[in-house]
Amino acid sequence: MTTVSLTDVAAYLPGEPVPAEFYTRYPGAEDKLRDHPMFRVPPSRHHVARDETNADLVERAVQPLIERHGRAAIRGVDVLLVHSQLPDLPFVGAGTEVARRLGLNPEWLVDVANAGCASFVYMLKMARQILTSSDARSALICNAQSAAGQWFTQSEVRRLAQAAVPGDGCGVGYVTTSARSPVLDVETRHIGEYAGDMTLAVDDGRKYWEPGRSQLRIGFTGAGVARVLARGNRLVPEVITDLCRRLGVPSTDIDVLITNQPNRTFLRNWREALRLPPERHLDTFDEYGNLFGAAIPVTLDRAIGSGQVRDGDLTVLGGFAHAGDFAGAVAVRWHGGRD
């Protein structure tokens, strides 16, 4: 079987860092919850500019890949997968716009709308499948997150404890048929049972696109925060443990673990459950906040750039989505040094 590698990753963080005070000093801000790890305010995050789109973010994030691998290589990708946390337009995904900007002509183009915060894992699985079962030789997988500076800065939403946690950013992966940094295995599951538990809260009952005065918030249905916590606690260690079992290694053999980063409580619990020391579970939470789907590639890019991922490291990327409707983990043997 063809070996597929996660050859490289790159990232883009829009604008200047936005300090915590942007939220904590906002009139009427909910402050009581901020002492708790679930809502602890990251010192810093980035926000997209008002006119910055998902395609803009991806275009910027891909530039380092072009510099390192050549424009021709990137233009030649056969597969383009794009996940936009907050689509700029209904109907139209960002994928074709990304293709236009970068001059791509991919045979396979999918705007991925599922797998949320773990969609990088799912896109890597899809890319690997397409690359092993077709003539396709390379893929570009993209996670754009632009909700922080738009959605969570609405005048009323900005007061909520949840608003101060997200950050904007974009991470992209370059996937090729090569044995350099092989994708060792992937474990993913969609969990229909938990579908629909994460909703848009629109206080006046309108559809989100109908005119009205209420501001869109993320809500969880009756399942509530406690159930989502219980699911998250269970799902991520479970899927990573199953992945490790398939690889035939204990979870403690993971050299670098990167997960989605909803809050400090999940990060602590996952690391504890997998019996990994903090220095092997890397995150960018304090600097970039919760990057949703972009957290995994952005953190991996930074970890590689800072030398925290060493040659030969067993690198595991994993997470869960929404209120638990998806969980996935992928293992890569990293040999993609940038020296």
Added chain:
Amino acid sequence: MSEESSTLADIPGLVRIENTGKEELTARCVELTHAVYLHHQVYGQYCTIHEYVDCPAEQAYDYLSKGHHLEEWTCSLRDFAPTGTPGLWAGRDRLEDDTRIYCRVLASPEAMTVDYHCSWDQGDKLWMIYLMRVVPASLVLDRPGSVITWTNCRHPYYDDNPYPGLAPRPDRPWVGDYWDLFYAGHTVEMRNLKAILEHRHRSGLPIGSAPSRRVAR
């Protein structure tokens, strides 16, 4: 109520709906909730286990409240006989050679609690206390049968034998050396208890058995 509130106001650290919003309460609880816990975090100071048993609560309670049945369901407590002190029995704990164990049963039929006050080597201070409770499963699980809970607290004597001179020999291991195995050991014994009670109940046999040695009156 206002009197109670003023009394409570003097107590620092209380978390009540009056001073903590619902969301903050949830956030606090979330912080305390981990995905996994280390053994010593759960069983380090207290060891509580529980089991569902398909045997009516009254019969399970009755069985436990008769101390000589310890010879059936525990792994190693044997040969109980009355001592000169009423209610105090002495037997052998075959966990270690030549080790005497003393036991007194304090049972409360209304609460269906059965507490075994025990000690190795001497019967004057019974400090190894096994707290058991039988709850009708119809109440808590909406099914027939019983739920049995069993708690041990880590008395300081577990870590430091106060009467080393009473050991049958200087190198006899101390009961507290086994504390970290209590969860496992008690689970094995609870399964014995479950098996005995369920077998006899299911087969329509008498649940209890006669003591091998008579009580001194």
